Amino acid sequence: MQKTHSMSVIGLGSRFSAWLRYVGLSMPIMIMFVILAMVPLFTKNEYVFRLLLMSLFFGAQAMAFDFTTGFINVVNFGFAGFRGLGAYTSALLVINLGLSTWLGFATGAVAAGILGFLTGLLTLRLRGIYAACMAWFVQLALMGLATVNVNLTRGALGLTVPAALDTTSTAPYLYILLLMSMGIYIVLSIMINSNLGLAFRAIGQNLLAARTSGINPTRYKLINWTVACTFAGLLGGFYAHFIGILTPDIMHFKHTVEILALAYIGGRGTLWGGLVTAFLVIPVFEYLKPLMEIRLIIYGMLLVLAMIFYPRGFAGILQKIGEMIKR
Amino acid sequence: MQIAAMWDLFVTGILRGGLYALMAVGLALLLGVMNISSFMHGELYMIGAYMGWFAFVTLGLNPILAILFAAVGSFIVGMVIERGFFYPLRRRSKEGWLLNAYLVTVGLSFVLQNAALAIFRPIYRGIRTYWTGSIRISPAMSISADRVMGFLVAVVTIVAFWLFMRGTKIGRAIRAVAQDERGAMLVGIELDRIHTLSFGLSSMLAGIAGASLLSINPAYPSMGLLPLAKSWLVVILAGLGNIRGAIIGGFIVGIAEAASYYFLGAGWQDVTSVTMLIIILLFKPSGLFGTEVKGILER
Numbered sequence: 001m002q003k004t005h006s007m008s009v010i011g012l013g014s015r016f017s018a019w020l021r022y023v024g025l026s027m028p029i030m031i032m033f034v035i036l037a038m039v040p041l042f043t044k045n046e047y048v049f050r051l052l053l054m055s056l057f058f059g060a061q062a063m064a065f066d067f068t069t070g071f072i073n074v075v076n077f078g079f080a081g082f083r084g085l086g087a088y089t090s091a092l093l094v095i096n097l098g099l100s101t102w103l104g105f106a107t108g109a110v111a112a113g114i115l116g117f118l119t120g121l122l123t124l125r126l127r128g129i130y131a132a133c134m135a136w137f138v139q140l141a142l143m144g145l146a147t148v149n150v151n152l153t154r155g156a157l158g159l160t161v162p163a164a165l166d167t168t169s170t171a172p173y174l175y176i177l178l179l180m181s182m183g184i185y186i187v188l189s190i191m192i193n194s195n196l197g198l199a200f201r202a203i204g205q206n207l208l209a210a211r212t213s214g215i216n217p218t219r220y221k222l223i224n225w226t227v228a229c230t231f232a233g234l235l236g237g238f239y240a241h242f243i244g245i246l247t248p249d250i251m252h253f254k255h256t257v258e259i260l261a262l263a264y265i266g267g268r269g270t271l272w273g274g275l276v277t278a279f280l281v282i283p284v285f286e287y288l289k290p291l292m293e294i295r296l297i298i299y300g301m302l303l304v305l306a307m308i309f310y311p312r313g314f315a316g317i318l319q320k321i322g323e324m325i326k327r
Numbered sequence: 328m329q330i331a332a333m334w335d336l337f338v339t340g341i342l343r344g345g346l347y348a349l350m351a352v353g354l355a356l357l358l359g360v361m362n363i364s365s366f367m368h369g370e371l372y373m374i375g376a377y378m379g380w381f382a383f384v385t386l387g388l389n390p391i392l393a394i395l396f397a398a399v400g401s402f403i404v405g406m407v408i409e410r411g412f413f414y415p416l417r418r419r420s421k422e423g424w425l426l427n428a429y430l431v432t433v434g435l436s437f438v439l440q441n442a443a444l445a446i447f448r449p450i451y452r453g454i455r456t457y458w459t460g461s462i463r464i465s466p467a468m469s470i471s472a473d474r475v476m477g478f479l480v481a482v483v484t485i486v487a488f489w490l491f492m493r494g495t496k497i498g499r500a501i502r503a504v505a506q507d508e509r510g511a512m513l514v515g516i517e518l519d520r521i522h523t524l525s526f527g528l529s530s531m532l533a534g535i536a537g538a539s540l541l542s543i544n545p546a547y548p549s550m551g552l553l554p555l556a557k558s559w560l561v562v563i564l565a566g567l568g569n570i571r572g573a574i575i576g577g578f579i580v581g582i583a584e585a586a587s588y589y590f591l592g593a594g595w596q597d598v599t600s601v602t603m604l605i606i607i608l609l610f611k612p613s614g615l616f617g618t619e620v621k622g623i624l625e626r
Binding site for chain 1: 364412415416419420426427429430431433434435436437438441442444445552556559560563567593594595596597598600601604605608609612
């Protein structure tokens with residue numbers, strides 16, 4: 001009796017996780033999202049909310065970044081530029097045309113997606129370094145434009161952006177971002193688990209073999225690149241209406257490096273590696289703030305050492321531990 | 328547009344071009360020999376500038392000696408970095424070596440920049456002039472001696488580098504490795520030593536650029552970003568890994584930048600760069616002077 005009962009529970013659990021996989025979620029990620037959603041029930045500490053929100057924001061970006069780097073092996077070196085384009089598009093349309101913020105998010109995402117598509121169209125047929133460089137230059141140019149066009153963007157003075165919600169608390173924003181990140185995760189992992197993902201992996205691992213089996217690499221790379229840029233723009237739009245003030249610094253190259261490091265330290269080709277790592281790295285960094293540059297040196301060294309000695313990253317370590325437990 | 332303004336623009340462009348050529352040659356060398364896409368080239372330039380400042384201001388050396396000091400210093404720094412990071416990376420990773428090496432340069436650039444910030448603080452360390460006085464080239468225009476000397480240093484360095492690559496045994500070995508690694512290994516060239524040496528040389532070129540322009544661009548932790556972007560533009564424009572192309576490309580970009588500054592004003596240089604990139608990638612992605620060094624298509 002007892003036995004059948006527990007059996008059915010296990011059966012239910014496995015059926016639930018099968019259903020989760022069907023909608024593109026996995027059990028650990030689902031648990032993580034649920035825990036995050038419950039945090040506001042236990043604490044009213046704004047500081048904690050803010051920390052969680054920033055971690056999630058960086059984690060979600062690392063996820064979108066990893067979708068390109070981890071699967072088709074091309075580095076989006078202009079990620080912060082696309083994010084910034086989304087942020088500025090959304091903010092400017094909301095301010096000047098009176099769009100609702102929700103529509104603003106969408107236009108930001110579309111703008112970043114279109115620019116991403118065009119950059120990709122031009123460069124993705126070539127070696128990966130061309131796409132990386134082109135995106136990098138686009139990012140520099142966008143930052144330059146945002147700085148120079150003072151009458152539109154107010155340049156380095158900062159553009160005041162209307163808030164998305166009529167509240168002073170961070171918790172509602174955390175929920176929006178949570179939904180957004182979940183949506184991004186679901187879309188990305190559905191793509192990864194479909195035939196598209198198979199093609200991405202094939203291209204990333206062995207281009208020649210992929211081509212021989214009838215995959216048009218440029219087309220798949222372009223799809224991948226555009227999707228990642230779109231999500232960068234979406235997250236940028238959210239950030240603009242959360243933080244309330246935009247400076248061209250949002251497109252600075254150093255932010256791309258931050259996201260890049262997070263994605264790679266987290267582990268390439270996993271999607272969740274960067275997300276999980278963000279929740280470790282961002283709070284620790286907040287705690288280490290008095291150390292100033294030293295923490296950035298540590299951050300850079302982590303990336304370098306991960307590349308040389310353990311390219312699988314933090315996700316690789318977790319996977320290894322998981323295997324050990326199963327055994 | 329007046330003739331004088333045109334002449335002014337041209338001279339400014341050529342003077343700038345010397346720097347870009349110097350930086351881009353080092354970048355092209357790395358791409359050609361080791362196939363590393365380096366994003367730490369700007370930081371090597373910064374290290375050169377700090378070394379030049381140290382030698383000129385703290386040690387009180389004469390300008391030429393200060394630049395030589397920076398050259399030797401950054402040569403050593405480059406070799407140490409290669410031995411410390413890229414050598415173990417090359418040994419450990421077979422498959423993803425290209426991407427990993429590129430990411431290591433990104434990480435190191437981040438580390439070096441912040442290390443400079445921690446050690447030297449965000450203070451501009453510049454000098455008034457290396458050489459005082461100015462040179463009159465026409466009744467309407469004179470150029471400070473410093474700029475001319477900076478340009479001369481760049482030209483002399485590039486010529487010396489060119490002769491080194493053409494004439495000496497080591498230079499020929501480097502070129503052999505760039506053409507065919509396996510073939511070079513078969514005739515008894517030690518790959519590891521050539522790699523270390525090439526990295527040192529590339530770093531030295533960046534260091535010389537940084538030190539010789541100290542009076543125009545004071546040493547500062549984040550000073551490397553602009554030269555890095557420009558030298559990448561030059562390298563793509565000329566063709567990846569094409570050293571001769573990088574020299575000419577440096578001057579083209581220098582003049583284009585001066586023109587952009589003249590016609591559009593400050594802040595639009597990056598837009599000009601992107602436009603140039605788009606045009607070249609649309610019509611001749613292999614670069615103005617072509618390259619078959621490591622190919623432009625993914626393999």
